[in-house]
Amino acid sequence: MANYSPYAVPQAPPPKKTWRVVLIVVGAVLVLCCGGLGVGGYFLFKGVKEATGPALDAANQFVVNLEHGDTDAAYEQLxxxxxxxxxxxxFADGVAKQPKITAHKTTGVNVASINGRTTATATMTLTLDSGFSEQHAFPMLKESGDWKICGRPY
Known part of the structure; x- marks a missing residue:
């Protein structure tokens, strides 16, 4: 005689895969977030570089002209x-009376656009022939699409 019961013996339920599903979903969300942050960071960096790059280039060129004693070229950048x-x-006389710049390093650039006027300030550490270094801020203005040095230039 077979063991026969009028009641069905319940089978063990299949193992739940909840943790695996949760881990897959969390992993996918992390990958998407990190990817989004990376792409967003790239475009933010690129936008800042496009905004500050031309101003920085103009300020560097101005200081290079001063380093080489080319006051005519530097004057054209004012x-x-x-x-x-x-x-x-x-201008040439004023530059001649200043200590000669032998090297420079950019420490910061700030660009702002207020009421249709675009300005910038490039801050540099200037190494002078006296052996001293000084921080100098070069105020700039965008005129006809070109960055120009304003104020007390040097």
Whole structure:
């Protein structure tokens, strides 16, 4: 005689895969978030570089012109207001009376656009022929699409 019971013996339920599903979902979310942060960071860096790069290039070129003693080229990089305040000869004379720049390092660039006027400030550490170094801020203005040095240039 066979063991026969009028009641069905319940089978053990199949093992739950809840943890595996949760881990897969959490992993997918992490991959998407990290990927999104990476892509967003890239475009943010690229946008900042596009905004500050031309101003930085103009400031570097101005200082390189001063390092090489090319005051005519440096004068051409001055904004209209500053050129009005200094003649070419007065600018060259003023530069000649300053310690000579032998090297420079950019420490920061800030670009702002307020009421349609785009300005920047490039901050540099200037190494002088006296052996001293000084921090100097170069205020800049975008004129006709080009960055120009304004204010007290050097």
């Amino acid at each position: 904004c209209a207001g500053t050129r009005t305040a200094y003649t070419k000869d007065a």
